[in-house]
Amino acid sequence: xxxxxxxxxxxxxxxxxxxxxxPGLEYQAIEQWDSVGHMGLVATLxxxxxxxMDTDDIIDFSSYEKGKEILAKNxxxxx
Amino acid sequence: MLLEGKxxxxxxxxxxxxxxxxNRMTAQGASAFALVRRxxxxxxxxxxxxxxxxxxxxxxxxxxxxxxxxxxxAAREILKTKERIDILVNNIGVAFPQxxxxxxxxxxxxxxxxxxxxxxxxxxQLISKSMMRGRRGSIVFLSSxxxxxxxxxxxxxxxxxxxxxxxxxxxxELGGFGIRVNAIAPGLTDTDMGGITSExxxxxxxxxxxxxxMGEPEEIADAAVFLASxxxxxxxxxxxxxxxxxx
Numbered sequence: 627x628x629x630x631x632x633x634x635x636x637x638x639x640x641x642x643x644x645x646x647x648x649p650g651l652e653y654q655a656i657e658q659w660d661s662v663g664h665m666g667l668v669a670t671l672x673x674x675x676x677x678x679m680d681t682d683d684i685i686d687f688s689s690y691e692k693g694k695e696i697l698a699k700n701x702x703x704x705x
Numbered sequence: 706m707l708l709e710g711k712x713x714x715x716x717x718x719x720x721x722x723x724x725x726x727x728n729r730m731t732a733q734g735a736s737a738f739a740l741v742r743r744x745x746x747x748x749x750x751x752x753x754x755x756x757x758x759x760x761x762x763x764x765x766x767x768x769x770x771x772x773x774x775x776x777x778x779a780a781r782e783i784l785k786t787k788e789r790i791d792i793l794v795n796n797i798g799v800a801f802p803q804x805x806x807x808x809x810x811x812x813x814x815x816x817x818x819x820x821x822x823x824x825x826x827x828x829x830q831l832i833s834k835s836m837m838r839g840r841r842g843s844i845v846f847l848s849s850x851x852x853x854x855x856x857x858x859x860x861x862x863x864x865x866x867x868x869x870x871x872x873x874x875x876x877x878e879l880g881g882f883g884i885r886v887n888a889i890a891p892g893l894t895d896t897d898m899g900g901i902t903s904e905x906x907x908x909x910x911x912x913x914x915x916x917x918x919m920g921e922p923e924e925i926a927d928a929a930v931f932l933a934s935x936x937x938x939x940x941x942x943x944x945x946x947x948x949x950x951x952x
Contacts, residue, residue, distance in 0.1 A: 662881045669838040678784055
């Protein structure tokens with residue numbers, strides 16, 4: 627599984643959405659991605675990539691695209 | 706056993722209430738991460754003895770709760786083990802001799818809040834991520850009867866009252882993850898911290914105490930075991946006063 631597939635899978639699993647909803651998806655744009663859903667998503671991503679996200683990154687994680695940016699920049703995850 | 710197979714993280718374990726909580730929780734079958742400020746041979750031996758006696762893991766983690774970087778490093782050390790955390794007991798605290806606000810340097814207030822409020826909040830922020838992942842857990846904060854009656858100095862009374870607000874809010878935030886958050890408010894307890902209380906203050910406290918004595922650390926620890934266990938599974942956002950009945 628590629629890193630992008632793992633990343634997408636985390637969203638699908640944690641937020642119970644379909645992959646076609648991912649592009650452009652923003653925090654709090656859908657009911658499932660509220661603060662509780664956000665922490666569930668972070669936990670799923672941490673497990674998937676074996677990382678521990680900093681609090682600042684959890685706060686900055688405001689969209690599907692921004693999340694990729696953060697993982698690439700701060701956790702050396704290549705997409 | 707009430708806590709068999711569970712893992713607890715307990716701060717401020719080297720003595721007093723924290724050590725009693727560690728003793729009681731391991732006796733009830735919990736493995737533990739025991740946080741202490743610095744390495745100590747006697748405490749290391751104590752942890753090894755608990756481990757052998759009860760057949761649980763007791764691992765020491767060192768952190769100075771005055772230093773936020775040290776708090777973060779300690780939490781990361783625990784999280785790196787990938788062990789699911791079931792229980793967090795935020796016990797660490799510091800108290801200074803009684804004095805009026807007019808005679809209290811703000812630096813002392815900030816130092817007290819750093820240890821009694823901010824570091825515990827930061828530590829909870831980090832450790833609760835493990836509980837969120839497991840979608841269950843119990844967090845117990847040690848507050849104080851001083852939060853209700855101002856029975857200690859200004860920074861301690863105010864800090865311990867802040868903890869109660871934190872408990873109420875965290876219970877709301879973490880309830881969706883199956884995590885319960887409660888507090889214990891001990892009265893004057895027979896610990897080293899209780900020992901810095903002046904005789905005058907002790908006498909005043911005893912005069913308002915129905916049971917006319919100080920609490921034992923084990924009596925507070927038993928309340929922590931109750932709140933950590935499934936016996937309290939329908940309790941969250943609450944404060945248990947374990948103070949001998951203060952009038």
